[in-house]
Amino acid sequence: MAGSVNKVILIGNLGKDPEVRVLENGTKLVRFPIATSETYTDKTTGERKSITDWHNIVIWRGLAEVAEKYLTKGQKVYIEGKLRTRSWQDEAGITKYSTEVVADNMTMLSSRSESMPASNQPNFNTGDTPEKPKQMSGGLSEDDDDDLPF
DSSP: OOSOOOOEEEEEEESSOOEEEEOTTSOEEEEEEEEEEEEEEOTTTOOEEEEEEEEEEEEEHHHHHHHHHHOOTTOEEEEEEEEEEEEEEOTTSOEEEEEEEEEEEEEEOSOHHHHSOGGGOOOOSSSSSOOOOOOSSSSOOGGGGGGOOO
């Protein structure tokens, strides 16, 4: 097999509201952390334990506009993308590193009532009848939950 693969799939909850930046050329960039949790039983004590990992998510351009408009802290989201590690030097000349997931697909998994107050809920249709949020660009939709193997 030639080449390599850099693919990340995460389902987790936003740790804070998205942070938005607009670059000089007008390109929009959104950053936010998401938490993923894993629960297991300690074999020695029989106690249930949970491990939470935090992942820094970066979204660009049109998908960033969707994230800015609709994502809020605590909301469950599906993210698909690739890992990127950036490096820079601080004022003291020390090299710092940051590993991020650059998302190219995102799907909101929380229901509207779970994710935001009624006054901020998005209206994805033009009529008065509420409709489920549409899939943003690939990935899982709310209807796909029944087909998951876990």
